[in-house]
Amino acid sequence: MAKANIVGDPLIETAAQSSRPILEISDLSKTYRVGDEHNQVLVGISLQVSRGEFVCIVGPSGAGKSTLLRCIAGLLAPSSGTILLDAQPVHDPPPKLAVVFQDYSRSLMPWMSVASNVMLPLRSRGYARSEQVRRADEALAAVGLTAARSRYPWQLSGGMQQRVAIARALAYEPEAMLMDEPFASVDAQTRSDLEDLILRVRDTFGMTVLLVTHDIDESVYLADRVFVMGGSPTSVSEQITVDLPSPRDQVSTKLLPRFSELRAHVMTLIREDRVNRGV
Amino acid sequence: MTARSLLTDRRDSVTARPWRRPGRTALGPATRFAYRIAAAVFALVLWQVAVVSGLVSNAAVATPTDIVQEAAPLLATPAFGAALFDTITSWAEGLLVSLVVAIPVGLALGTSDLAYRVSRFTIDFLRTIPPVALIPVALLLYGATPKMAFALIVFGSVWPVLLQAMYGVHQVDPAMWDVARAYGLRRLDRLRFLILPSAAPFVATGVRLAATISLLLAIGAELIGGAPGIGAAITLQQQNGDIPKMWVYVVVSAVLGVVLNLALIGLERRVLKWHSAQRSVVAA
Amino acid sequence: MAFSATVRGRGLSHRLLSVLAEVALPVIAIALWWVLSANSTSLYFPPLSKIMAAFQRIWLFGHFDSDAVPSLENLAVGLLIATAVGVAVGMLLGLLPILSDAVLPTVEFLRAVPGVALLPAALLLLGIGPEMKISLIAYGTVWPVLLNTVDGVRGVDPVAVEVGASYRLRRPDRLFRIILPAASPQIVAGMRSALSIGITVIIFSEMVGSTDGIGFQILSAQRNFAVADMWAGIVMLGVLGYVLNIGFRGLENRLLRWHRGMRNSAGS
Numbered sequence: 001m002a003k004a005n006i007v008g009d010p011l012i013e014t015a016a017q018s019s020r021p022i023l024e025i026s027d028l029s030k031t032y033r034v035g036d037e038h039n040q041v042l043v044g045i046s047l048q049v050s051r052g053e054f055v056c057i058v059g060p061s062g063a064g065k066s067t068l069l070r071c072i073a074g075l076l077a078p079s080s081g082t083i084l085l086d087a088q089p090v091h092d093p094p095p096k097l098a099v100v101f102q103d104y105s106r107s108l109m110p111w112m113s114v115a116s117n118v119m120l121p122l123r124s125r126g127y128a129r130s131e132q133v134r135r136a137d138e139a140l141a142a143v144g145l146t147a148a149r150s151r152y153p154w155q156l157s158g159g160m161q162q163r164v165a166i167a168r169a170l171a172y173e174p175e176a177m178l179m180d181e182p183f184a185s186v187d188a189q190t191r192s193d194l195e196d197l198i199l200r201v202r203d204t205f206g207m208t209v210l211l212v213t214h215d216i217d218e219s220v221y222l223a224d225r226v227f228v229m230g231g232s233p234t235s236v237s238e239q240i241t242v243d244l245p246s247p248r249d250q251v252s253t254k255l256l257p258r259f260s261e262l263r264a265h266v267m268t269l270i271r272e273d274r275v276n277r278g279v
Numbered sequence: 280m281t282a283r284s285l286l287t288d289r290r291d292s293v294t295a296r297p298w299r300r301p302g303r304t305a306l307g308p309a310t311r312f313a314y315r316i317a318a319a320v321f322a323l324v325l326w327q328v329a330v331v332s333g334l335v336s337n338a339a340v341a342t343p344t345d346i347v348q349e350a351a352p353l354l355a356t357p358a359f360g361a362a363l364f365d366t367i368t369s370w371a372e373g374l375l376v377s378l379v380v381a382i383p384v385g386l387a388l389g390t391s392d393l394a395y396r397v398s399r400f401t402i403d404f405l406r407t408i409p410p411v412a413l414i415p416v417a418l419l420l421y422g423a424t425p426k427m428a429f430a431l432i433v434f435g436s437v438w439p440v441l442l443q444a445m446y447g448v449h450q451v452d453p454a455m456w457d458v459a460r461a462y463g464l465r466r467l468d469r470l471r472f473l474i475l476p477s478a479a480p481f482v483a484t485g486v487r488l489a490a491t492i493s494l495l496l497a498i499g500a501e502l503i504g505g506a507p508g509i510g511a512a513i514t515l516q517q518q519n520g521d522i523p524k525m526w527v528y529v530v531v532s533a534v535l536g537v538v539l540n541l542a543l544i545g546l547e548r549r550v551l552k553w554h555s556a557q558r559s560v561v562a563a
Numbered sequence: 564m565a566f567s568a569t570v571r572g573r574g575l576s577h578r579l580l581s582v583l584a585e586v587a588l589p590v591i592a593i594a595l596w597w598v599l600s601a602n603s604t605s606l607y608f609p610p611l612s613k614i615m616a617a618f619q620r621i622w623l624f625g626h627f628d629s630d631a632v633p634s635l636e637n638l639a640v641g642l643l644i645a646t647a648v649g650v651a652v653g654m655l656l657g658l659l660p661i662l663s664d665a666v667l668p669t670v671e672f673l674r675a676v677p678g679v680a681l682l683p684a685a686l687l688l689l690g691i692g693p694e695m696k697i698s699l700i701a702y703g704t705v706w707p708v709l710l711n712t713v714d715g716v717r718g719v720d721p722v723a724v725e726v727g728a729s730y731r732l733r734r735p736d737r738l739f740r741i742i743l744p745a746a747s748p749q750i751v752a753g754m755r756s757a758l759s760i761g762i763t764v765i766i767f768s769e770m771v772g773s774t775d776g777i778g779f780q781i782l783s784a785q786r787n788f789a790v791a792d793m794w795a796g797i798v799m800l801g802v803l804g805y806v807l808n809i810g811f812r813g814l815e816n817r818l819l820r821w822h823r824g825m826r827n828s829a830g831s
Contacts, residue, residue, distance in 0.1 A: 073729055092731075099729045106722040111744040111821040120740065121730035154825040172730060306661065314665035322669050339687035396581070397588045404589070407804040409763040411679075412778065412797055414770065415785035419607050419793075499679040503770050510680065517683040529680045536675040 020087065022176055022208050023049040023072070028081035029233075030067055041067050043233040045081065049176075049210060054202055056219035057212045059229030060270055065212040066102075068229075069180050072210065073099045086175065098169035102181040104161040108153040114164050115140070115149040121172045139171035140164075142204070143197060159190035163197065170201065176208040183218065192250050195222055199248060216270070220262045221248055228266055230273030237269055341523040346530060349523040358512070362528070366497050366508035366535070369425055373432025374493040381437040381489075382482060385444025386474060395445065402441065410435030410496055414504045423505030428497055431504075435496045436489040443485025447478025483547040490543055494536050509535070609791045617795035626780060631803065634776045637693050638765045641700025645757055649705045650750060653712025654738070657746070663713055670709070678703035678764050682771055691772040696765060703764045704757035711753025715746030748822045751815050758811055762804055777803070 028045040031038055041064040049055050059065050070076035072083055074093040083090040085097060093099075098121075101107040108117050118136040127135070140146050143163040153161050162182060169177050179198070183191040195218060202209050213219050219226050223242050230237035242262055244253055253259055306314075323343045329335045330342045341349075353359055388394050410431055421427040451473055459469050501510025509532050516525035597611040622631065656663035678699055689695035719742050727737040769778030781796035816823070 075725055075729060093729045095731055097729075099726075101722060101726070103722055106720050107726050109723065109726075109741065109744070110825045111747075112740075120726075120736075121732070123736055123740075124731050124733050152821060152824060154821075154828045168730075306664075311664055314661065315668050318665040319669045319672075336688060339684050393584065396584050400585050401588050401592065404801060404805055407759070407762075407808055408797065408801045409759075409766050409804070411763050411767045411770070412781060412800050414767075415782050415793055416607070416797070419785055419790065495677045495679065498677050499767060502679050502682065503767055513680055513683055517687070522684075522687075525683065529676060529684070532680045533672060533676040536677065537672060540675070 021048040022051045022086055023047075023210070024082075024084040024087075025072070026082045026084075028068070028071060028083065029079050030064070030071060030076070031079045040233040042071075042078075042235070043231075044235050047227055047236055047239070049208060051175075051208055052202075052206050054199070054209045054222055054224045055211070055227065056223035056225075057210065057227045057229060058214065058216060058219040058266060058270075059234065060274065061214055063229045064234040065214075065229060066180055068234075069099075069178055069210070069212050073097060073178050075099075096175040098172045098174035098177050100162070100165050100169050100177065100179040100182045102184055104158065104165045104182075104185070105153070107165055108161060108168075110152065110154050113150055113152055114145065114156070117153060117164060118168045118171050121168060125172075135171050135173075136167075139167040142170055142201060143167045157190075158186045159194060162186060162194060166194075166198065166201065170205070174207065176210065179209065179211040181213055182211070184214070191218070196248075196250065198222070203247070216263055216266050217254075220244075220259060220266060221250075221253060226262075226266060228269045230269065230276075232277045237273060240265065338522065341526040345523040346526045350527045350530075353524060353527050362507070362509050362512040363531070363535075365425065365506075366494075366501065366510070366532075369428040369432060369497045369500070369506070369508060370490075370493050370539075373429050373497065374436055374490055376429075377433045377436035377489060377493070378440055378486065380433070381440035381485075382444050385441040385482075385485075386448055386470075386478060388441070389445035389448025389478070390474065402438070406438035406442070410492075411499050411503070414500060417500070418504050425506055425508075427504055428500035428506040428508070431500045432493045432496045436493045439488040439492065440482065440485040443481045443488070444478060447481030448474055450481065451477040479551060483551060487540060487543050487547070490539055491536065494532075494539065498532055606788075607790060609794070613791045614794045614798065617789075617791040618798055621780070621792060621795055622799045630775050630777055630780050631799065633693070634765055634769065634778070635803075637696045637776075638700060638761050640693075641697045641765070642704055642754075642757060642761050644697070644701040645704040645761075646708055646754060648701070649708030649753070649757075650712050650743075653709045653750075654716055654743070654746075656709075657713045657716025658742075660717070663717075667713075670706070674706035674710075678760075679767050682768060685768075686772050691774065696768045696773075696776075699768050700761050700764045704761045707753040707756035707760065708750065709753075711749050711756075712746060715749030715753075716742055718749065719745040748819055751819060755811060755815070758807065762807070766800070 025045055025047050028042060029040065030042040031040040033039075045068060057065055057068065067076065071078045072085075072090065074090045074097070077091075085094050088094065109120070112120070115133070115136050118139055119132045122132040122135060137146065137149065140149055143166055145160060145163055145167060148156060148160060148164075153164060156164070162185075165182075182198075183194050186194065198209065198211075199222065201207065211219075211222060220242055226240045226242060228237045228240065229235070240262065244256065244258055244262070327342050327344060330337050330340050388398055413431060413434060414427075417427040417430050421430060455473055459473055464472070497508060498510040498513075500506045501508035501512075502514055503510075505511060505514075509528050513525055513528045513532075516522075516528060593611075600608060600610045601612065603610050656666060681699065681702065685695045685699050689698060723741055723745055724737075727741045732741070765776070766778035766781075769776030770782045773779045777796060777800055781793055781800070784790070784792035784796060
């Protein structure tokens with residue numbers, strides 16, 4: 001599939017552009033105020049993501065991964081620190097970013113057909129309707145759901161619904177995609193299929209992907225780099241480069257000894273973190 | 280799906296308001312109360328200005344200040360007391376009788392699938408007849424008397440209670456019926472431990488609905504039909520041309536509605552507390 | 564062959580029995596009414612045959628145009644106004660929780676004023692024409708629509724709202740493509756309440772100081788002791804009310820087809 005088709009400029013990588021990370025987070029902290037209590041969730045988070053990278057953020061449940069994702073997505077204001085997307089500070093949801101939410105059944109609009117759902121973000125882009133339809137159909141084809149375009153989200157299985165959400169994000173033509181535990185609510189078989197789908201999408205469109213998950217295997221399988229979160233308040237415990245060969249395969253990649261090593265490394269970190277936190 | 284701890288939900292919970300970024304703290308109760316008073320005062324000022332400026336004719340609407348002025352002496356008169364008494368007794372009697380009729384019938388209909396199916400169409404049809412349309416019938420039968428009001432109230436109030444009782448019985452977990460049968464529970468026990476606890480909150484809602492309808496019908500019967508009470512007082516004052524006094528009665532009817540509703544909510548809470556306690560005993 | 568015939572036969576007779584059960588009571592009741600009242604000399608309960616004759620004479624179709632239609636028209640206009648105002652204000656309040664929290668007690672009080680108690684004032688203010696009836700209907704029916712709209716908007720799934728925000732949807736799109744549809748089941752429930760309240764209001768507003776309408780017909784028949792005519796009017800009202808409810812349910816089914824589909828599939 002043609003790379004330059006849906007995603008635009010960012011693929012023409014100039015030397016200057018490719019050297020600067022697409023996402024830079026510096027010293028991010030978030031404290032929630034609940035009544036009189038102050039609950040610091042995140043502290044001193046700093047990380048950088050390069051263009052076209054696939055980054056996984058992994059950590060135990062309740063570590064504040066979703067909070068971090070929401071801050072990056074511009075849906076939540078951090079208490080301190082900066083977030084730069086393509087050198088622009090993030091205050092509101094940036095136009096170059098698309099989010100795939102965990103709860104697909106709630107993020108898709110049940111009163112709209114699948115095609116209308118995918119077209120929804122295109123309205124604010126000012127495209128003519130025929131253009132919107134074309135782009136939506138392309139996105140649906142990319143996730144293999146062309147046959148379902150006239151159906152309603154609640155008529156589809158969980159895996160298919162999440163694919164619709166991914167198609168919606170694709171149609172938006174973002175430079176980066178944020179995914180908040182997107183495969184947590186589907187069965188294992190569907191999860192493998194979706195993991196491979198998102199890898200294909202990344203390869204085809206050259207997108208940067210930031211995926212939050214609690215599934216260690218998934219994080220190592222998908223990522224170029226893994227950020228392990230830990231501590232209380234949460235910060236980045238360690239950054240691990242995943243030097244597994246591409247393209248990844250559910251069987252052969254997971255048979256590699258390096259996969260087990262990386263996996264064990266991440267698991268050890270998380271386990272230690274749990275002990276340290278006394279959980 | 281992973282089980283998330285309560286702590287997680289608190290930390291990560293972001294209830295996005297449609298236009299605002301999340302993270303705002305809620306207002307304290309004192310501030311909320313002040314805002315509410317301010318809103319009410321604003322509404323009253325609007326009302327006053329509308330009438331005083333002539334936007335709304337003062338031959339039809341009295342200003343809040345006039346109403347308050349008239350209210351103090353009026354509330355002390357025996358005529359007022361009689362009207363209030365008449366309305367409240369009509370309301371109470373009619374409501375009580377309708378409950379006594381509708382709750383058992385509703386529970387029974389809810390329990391029997393056949394009975395429900397047979398009576399469904401009839402109930403659906405009868406309940407869409409607005410009771411006010413029967414004021415002429417009641418007038419024919421009883422004249423402009425409290426009896427007329429009573430008949431009307433009973434007819435109008437049975438339906439919500441009936442329907443809510445039936446609905447409440449249908450809310451019983453189907454699995455529980457099997458349990459009851461397996462343990463050979465007697466009818467009476469089934470009623471006590473299965474049906475009543477499940478149907479109670481719905482019946483309570485039905486009672487409140489019926490109470491509202493009863494009050495409306497009481498005043499309607501009085502105003503249109505001429506039975507004694509607040510409604511009749513409104514007509515009388517209008518005929519005398521005493522608009523402020525008429526509006527005092529209008530406001531009283533609203534206050535009555537609010538007070539009765541609050542009283543019933545309080546009663547409901549107390550009765551249901553006992554019931555939910557019993558329900559948890561059964562479940563344990 | 565024989566097997567399938569039996570199975571089909573059972574299905575058909577089962578359904579037939581079910582329908583029979585449902586219409587049995589009303590049919591029997593009406594038949595009983597007819598028979599029992601056939602020789603009635605009671606002033607207040609004339610024979611059903613007489614009532615039916617009066618019904619046919621008056622409402623099919625003599626007075627239909629002159630009385631039923633104005634009633635329906637006024638009802639429709641009043642409900643339309645109440646829906647427009649209720650949804651608009653309700654959405655505004657739903658989106659501004661501080662404002663709605665401040666205003667709701669006042670709203671609850673205004674709603675507690677029985678519509679019928681305002682009838683004399685409405686007559687004084689607006690006379691006996693359609694404006695009075697429409698205003699009274701609008702006043703009585705706006706509250707369920709408004710309150711249900713506020714609830715519906717407040718109850719919109721935060722995830723759906725976040726989707727709108729994260730994809731930078733423009734304000735009108737967020738309002739009319741996300742919030743309004745999401746709140747529509749609740750709003751429609753409010754409209755159902757409004758319909759039944761509206762029917763009540765139109766009837767009593769026609770009973771005091773009016774020259775046409777179904778309510779007027781019923782009351783004037785009673786005043787003239789044309790008892791059969793009075794009952795015919797009540798029957799007409801019952802039929803009309805039933806038809807309106809069915810019509811509304813049909814409308815509801817079309818508007819909220821997605822909602823039913825969603826809930827049915829959630830059970831699976």
